[in-house]
Amino acid sequence: MNNKIKWLREKMKMLDMQAMIVSNPVNIRYLTNIVAEGILLITRKENIFLTDGRYIEEVQNVLTIDDEIIVHEFKEYSKDEYENFFMFCENVGFEENYVTYAQYKEYMHKYKANNLQETENIIEKQRMIKDEEEIEKLTKACKITDDCFEYLTKFIKVGQTEKEIALEIEKYFRLNGAEGVSFEPIVASGKNSSKPHAHPTDKKIDLGDVITLDFGCKYEGYCSDMTRTIFVGYIPEEVKKVYDLVLKNQLQTKKELKDGANIKTISKMVENDFKLNGYDFIHALGHGVGLDIHEIPVISSRNDKSLKENMVITNEPGIYIPGKFGVRIEDTVLVGKEASKNLTKSSKEYIIVDKQ
Amino acid sequence: MNNKIKWLREKMKMLDMQAMIVSNPVNIRYLTNIVAEGILLITRKENIFLTDGRYIEEVQNVLTIDDEIIVHEFKEYSKDEYENFFMFCENVGFEENYVTYAQYKEYMHKYKANNLQETENIIEKQRMIKDEEEIEKLTKACKITDDCFEYLTKFIKVGQTEKEIALEIEKYFRLNGAEGVSFEPIVASGKNSSKPHAHPTDKKIDLGDVITLDFGCKYEGYCSDMTRTIFVGYIPEEVKKVYDLVLKNQLQTKKELKDGANIKTISKMVENDFKLNGYDFIHALGHGVGLDIHEIPVISSRNDKSLKENMVITNEPGIYIPGKFGVRIEDTVLVGKEASKNLTKSSKEYIIVDKQ
Numbered sequence: 001m002n003n004k005i006k007w008l009r010e011k012m013k014m015l016d017m018q019a020m021i022v023s024n025p026v027n028i029r030y031l032t033n034i035v036a037e038g039i040l041l042i043t044r045k046e047n048i049f050l051t052d053g054r055y056i057e058e059v060q061n062v063l064t065i066d067d068e069i070i071v072h073e074f075k076e077y078s079k080d081e082y083e084n085f086f087m088f089c090e091n092v093g094f095e096e097n098y099v100t101y102a103q104y105k106e107y108m109h110k111y112k113a114n115n116l117q118e119t120e121n122i123i124e125k126q127r128m129i130k131d132e133e134e135i136e137k138l139t140k141a142c143k144i145t146d147d148c149f150e151y152l153t154k155f156i157k158v159g160q161t162e163k164e165i166a167l168e169i170e171k172y173f174r175l176n177g178a179e180g181v182s183f184e185p186i187v188a189s190g191k192n193s194s195k196p197h198a199h200p201t202d203k204k205i206d207l208g209d210v211i212t213l214d215f216g217c218k219y220e221g222y223c224s225d226m227t228r229t230i231f232v233g234y235i236p237e238e239v240k241k242v243y244d245l246v247l248k249n250q251l252q253t254k255k256e257l258k259d260g261a262n263i264k265t266i267s268k269m270v271e272n273d274f275k276l277n278g279y280d281f282i283h284a285l286g287h288g289v290g291l292d293i294h295e296i297p298v299i300s301s302r303n304d305k306s307l308k309e310n311m312v313i314t315n316e317p318g319i320y321i322p323g324k325f326g327v328r329i330e331d332t333v334l335v336g337k338e339a340s341k342n343l344t345k346s347s348k349e350y351i352i353v354d355k356q
Numbered sequence: 357m358n359n360k361i362k363w364l365r366e367k368m369k370m371l372d373m374q375a376m377i378v379s380n381p382v383n384i385r386y387l388t389n390i391v392a393e394g395i396l397l398i399t400r401k402e403n404i405f406l407t408d409g410r411y412i413e414e415v416q417n418v419l420t421i422d423d424e425i426i427v428h429e430f431k432e433y434s435k436d437e438y439e440n441f442f443m444f445c446e447n448v449g450f451e452e453n454y455v456t457y458a459q460y461k462e463y464m465h466k467y468k469a470n471n472l473q474e475t476e477n478i479i480e481k482q483r484m485i486k487d488e489e490e491i492e493k494l495t496k497a498c499k500i501t502d503d504c505f506e507y508l509t510k511f512i513k514v515g516q517t518e519k520e521i522a523l524e525i526e527k528y529f530r531l532n533g534a535e536g537v538s539f540e541p542i543v544a545s546g547k548n549s550s551k552p553h554a555h556p557t558d559k560k561i562d563l564g565d566v567i568t569l570d571f572g573c574k575y576e577g578y579c580s581d582m583t584r585t586i587f588v589g590y591i592p593e594e595v596k597k598v599y600d601l602v603l604k605n606q607l608q609t610k611k612e613l614k615d616g617a618n619i620k621t622i623s624k625m626v627e628n629d630f631k632l633n634g635y636d637f638i639h640a641l642g643h644g645v646g647l648d649i650h651e652i653p654v655i656s657s658r659n660d661k662s663l664k665e666n667m668v669i670t671n672e673p674g675i676y677i678p679g680k681f682g683v684r685i686e687d688t689v690l691v692g693k694e695a696s697k698n699l700t701k702s703s704k705e706y707i708i709v710d711k712q
Contacts, residue, residue, distance in 0.1 A: 096457040097456055097458045099456060099457050100454060100455060100456055101452040101453075101455050101457055101460045101474075102452040102474070104457045105452075167530060167531075170523070171527075174523060175520070
C-alpha cells in the first residue's frame with residue numbers, strides 16, 4: 001500500500017474508525033495521485049476508487065500495483081453491492097467540511113450507513129507535513145515563480161495596465177512548465193496597492209508607483225506563493241520607510257520559523273513591531289501551501305499551535321496606508337528542524353523598474 | 357422590495373416556509389447584486405445581509421432603498437441576537453446542495469434552528485427564467501464572444517500551440533470589456549478534437565487540422581458559451597461529412613427550441629439521427645447558462661421536462677471519432693414563445709484559417 005494511505009489507515013485505527021469515504025478531490029489526489037472525478041472508499045479490506053467510464057484508462061495509468069487501489073465504474077455496482085461496502089462497520093468517516101448536506105444524506109441512503117462520523121480534517125492535518133516528493137514539486141513551483149519575477153522586472157514599463165501585467169504572468173507560467181497560476185495574480189499599483197486583495201484593473205503604471213506583485217503557479221498540482229513590492233522610476237521617501245519596516249519583520253520572521261516555534265508568538269512579534277511604529281497588521285502573517293494555495297495551518301496570532309518540520313508555509317507581513325500605498329513581502333518557506341529555508345528566492349533589495 | 361426577493365418570498369409562502377438562510381454566493385448575487393462574502397437571511401420581517409467589515413462599504417454602494425436589505429457586520433451580533441433571527445419560525449430553509457454538513461450543524465447551533473428544511477433548489481429553479489436585465493447582460497457576453505471569434509479567425513496560424521491560442525482568448529476577453537473567461541477555453545486541434553473536454557496542450561496547429569474552439573466570457577457575472585469547429589488550410593473529406601451532419605442537427609435543434617417543447621424529444625431527435633448515420637451522441641445536447649456556466653435545465657434525453665420562455669440554454673451537438681477528430685457546433689440560445697434566438701451569432705459556414 002502506498003505510504004499516505006498506510007498512514008491514513010493507521011490514523012483511522014487510532015481513532016477507532018473502521019472505514020472512510022473520501023470525496024474531496026484534493027484529498028483523493030494527495031492519497032492516490034488520481035486527478036479524476038470519483039470517490040475513494042477506504043473499506044475494512046480494500047481501497048476502492050469508483051469513477052466514471054471515461055476516466056478508467058487515465059486512472060489505471062496513474063496507479064501502480066503498490067498503491068493497492070482497486071478501480072471500478074460506479075455503474076458496475078448494484079444497489080445491494082453499495083450496501084455491502086460498509087457492512088458490519090460500526091462507523092464510517094466522511095469529510096464534513098467538504099460534503100454537502102444533500103450528499104451526506106445520499107451517502108447514508110446509498111451505502112446504508114447510519115453511522116457516518118465526522119473526521120475533523122484528518123487528511124488535511126496530515127497534508128500539513130510534506131514528504132520529499134512534495135517538497136520537490138513545491139521547490140519547482142517556486143523556482144518557476146522566481147524566474148517569472150526575473151522576467152517581470154524586465155517586462156514592466158510605465159504605461160502598461162495592471163491587467164496586462166497580470167495576463168503576462170499567466171502566460172509566462174503556462175508557457176514555462178507550470179500548469180497555470182495557483183491563484184489570480186495581484187498586480188496593484190499606486191493607490192491600489194493599499195488594498196491587500198486588489199484585483200488587477202485598467203490603471204496604467206505610472207512614474208513613482210509602488211507595485212505589489214503577489215503571484216504563484218502550480219507544478220504537478222503543487223502551489224507557490226510569492227509577493228514582491230517594486231518601484232517605478234524612483235522610491236518615494238515615505239514608501240521606503242515602510243518598505244524597510246516590512247522587510248525587517250519579514251527577515252526576522254524567517255529566523256523564527258522552525259520546528260517547535262509557537263505560531264502565535266511569532267505573529268505577535270510582527271504585530272507589536274508594526275504597532276510600535278504606528279501601523280496595524282490587518283491580515284494573517286501566512287498560511288500553509290501545498291495542493292491548495294491556502295491550507296492549514298493559518299499563521300496568525302489566533303493560532304496557538306507550533307510549527308513542525310517539513311511544513312511549507314508563507315511568510316508575508318504587509319502594511320497598508322488607506323488611499324495611499326501598501327507594501328507586502330512574501331516568501332514560500334520550508335520549515336526545518338533548526339532553521340527554515342526560503343523556497344522562493346527572488347531578491348528583496350529595492351527593485352526599481354525602468355521608467356520608459 | 358426588489359422583484360427577485362419578492363418572488364422568493366411568495367414562493368416560500370406557497371411552500372409554507374417561514375424563513376431562509378441563503379449561503380450560495382451565486383444565489384446571493386442573483387437576489388441582491390451583492391458580490392461579497394456573507395450570508396443572506398430572509399427572516400419573517402426583514403432581509404438581512406451579514407458580512408465582514410471590509411465589504412460593508414462596497415455592499416452599501418450596490419444596494420438601493422428599494423432592495424429593502426439591511427446590511428450588518430457579523431461581529432455586531434451577540435450569541436443571543438443570532439438566536440433571535442428565527443425565533444418562532446416553524447421552519448427555516450437552507451440550500452442543502454451548497455451547505456456542507458459542518459455548516460449545517462453550525463447553522464443549527466448558531467441560530468438555534470432545529471427545524472432547518474431542504475429547499476430543493478428553489479432559487480436555482482427561478483434562475484432558469486431570465487428577466488430583461490439578465491438577457492441584456494447575456495447578450496452582451498455573447499457579443500464579446502462573437503467578436504473574439506472574429507478576431508481568432510484572423511489570429512490563428514499554423515505553428516501556434518493550442519495553449520497560445522487559449523491564452524489569446526483569455527487576453528482578448530479581459531482587454532475587451534469582459535471580466536474574464538466563463539470557463540477554461542477548449543482549443544483542441546487534430547486528434548485532440550476527438551476528446552470533448554480536451555485541455556489545451558503544447559501541440560502545434562498543423563495543416564489539415566480540425567480545431568474545436570469552445571469558449572465564453574463573463575459580463576457583469578453572466579456567462580456566454582460558444583463552440584465553432586474550424587479548418588486549417590483545407591477541409592478533409594471525411595471531416596466535411598461529419599461537419600455537415602452536426603450542423604444539420606444543430607440547425608434543426610434550433611428550430612425545435614421554444615416554449616413548451618419537450619427536452620427529451622428534442623434530444624432523442626439528435627441521438628437518433630446520429631445513430632442512423634453510425635455515430636453515438638456521447639454528451640448532453642446542452643445546458644442552462646446564466647450566472648453559472650452550467651445551470652439547470654440539462655438538455656438531454658434524460659430530462660422529460662419542457663422548455664419555457666426566457667430560458668437561456670446551449671445547443672451543442674457533437675460527434676467524436678476516437679483517435680481521429682471531433683466536430684462540435686454550439687450556440688447560446690434564448691428560448692422564445694414561438695421561436696428561439698441565437699445570442700451567439702458567429703458564422704457556421706466552413707471556416708478555413710490561413711495556412712501560414
